[in-house]
Amino acid sequence: MNTALDQLSSLANERRLAVFRYLVTLGSGGAPAGDIAVYMNVPANTLSAQLSQLSRAGLITGRREGRSIIYSVNFDAIGGLILFLLEDCCNGRSEVQTRILAAITDVCRDDKDCLDMADAVQMKKVQDE
Amino acid sequence: MNTALDQLSSLANERRLAVFRYLVTLGSGGAPAGDIAVYMNVPANTLSAQLSQLSRAGLITGRREGRSIIYSVNFDAIGGLILFLLEDCCNGRSEVQTRILAAITDVCRDDKDCLDMADAVQMKKVQDE
DNA sequence: ATTATATTTCCATATACGTGGAAATATGGA
DNA sequence: TCCATATTTCCACGTATATGGAAATATAAT
Numbered sequence A, B: 001m002n003t004a005l006d007q008l009s010s011l012a013n014e015r016r017l018a019v020f021r022y023l024v025t026l027g028s029g030g031a032p033a034g035d036i037a038v039y040m041n042v043p044a045n046t047l048s049a050q051l052s053q054l055s056r057a058g059l060i061t062g063r064r065e066g067r068s069i070i071y072s073v074n075f076d077a078i079g080g081l082i083l084f085l086l087e088d089c090c091n092g093r094s095e096v097q098t099r100i101l102a103a104i105t106d107v108c109r110d111d112k113d114c115l116d117m118a119d120a121v122q123m124k125k126v127q128d129e
Numbered sequence C: 001a002t003t004a005t006a007t008t009t010c011c012a013t014a015t016a017c018g019t020g021g022a023a024a025t026a027t028g029g030a
Numbered sequence D: 001t002c003c004a005t006a007t008t009t010c011c012a013c014g015t016a017t018a019t020g021g022a023a024a025t026a027t028a029a030t
Helices: A002-011 A014-029 A033-040 A044-056 A075-089 A094-107 A112-127 B002-011 B014-029 B033-040 B044-056 B075-089 B094-107 B112-127
Strands: A060-065 A068-073 B060-065 B068-073
Touching (some): A014 A044, A014 B075, A044 A060, B002 B044, B033 B068, B068 B075
C-alpha cells in the first residue's frame, strides 16, 4: 500500500504523467534522459528529478548505456497498481469489476495474442469449477 | 486526462486513500462525514477538506440526509481511472494486459455474478470474429 | 424563536513539492 | 591526460497543499 501511494503521487503530476505516458509509447526500448528532456522541453536537471521520482516508485527503470541513461517503463509495476485499485474498488462489487473486465477484453479485441490468452484464462476458470 | 490527474492526486495522499478505501468497504451505503471523521480520528473540518477534494475529483459523492451528509464512493469513477491506466500501460503490450485480465478473472472466481458476466463478455467477443 | 447537531467555509500557519542555476560525477573519445 | 557529452546532486527560492481553530450555514427538535 505504501508502494501504491508512492506510485500514485508519482503519477499525480502533469509533467511526470506525461513523461510516463511518453515512455509507455516507446515500450521496453525506452529513451535516454536527455532525449526525454528535449521532447518535454524541460531543463535536464528538472527532468532528472522527475525521472528519479518515477524510478523510486518503481514505475520506470534506468539502465546505463555508454554516457546515456535509458529510461523505460516497468509494465509490471503499473499492472500492480491497477490491481491494487481493482481490489480496492471491487470489494464485493462484481458489477464494477465485470464492467472493467468487459472493457479490457474489448480493448484487446484486435490483438490475437491477447485474445488467445484471454481464452486460456477463461478455460482455466471453467475447469476450476 | 485532466480528470485522471485530479483523481490521481486525490488518491495520492495517505489520509484520503485511507478514507477512500474505508468508503469502498461500506459500498453504496456510505457513511456520514462525522462518522468518518471519528473513525479516522481527524477533526471534522480537516476531514471535510479531504472529502471535498475526493468529491471534486468525482471519486465519491455526498448526499444530504437530514443534518448529515452521507458520502459514498463512485464506483464508475474508479473504474474509469483503472481504464485510463490500463489503456496507458497496455499500449501494444498485450502481455501486460493479459496478465491483468487473468488476475481479474482470478479475483472474481468465487463470485457467481462476476463469472456469469465474464462468460457473457467472452461470448460476445467470440461472436465478433 | 431558541437551542443543539452536523458540516462547511474562512483564514493563518507549517510543511511538502517543483523548479532550475551551478557544481559534481561518470563515461567516451582525441 | 585533457576535453566534450550526459546526467545527476546540491541548493535556494517560490508555489501548492495539509491542517485545525473560529465563525458561518443548514437542518432538526423543543
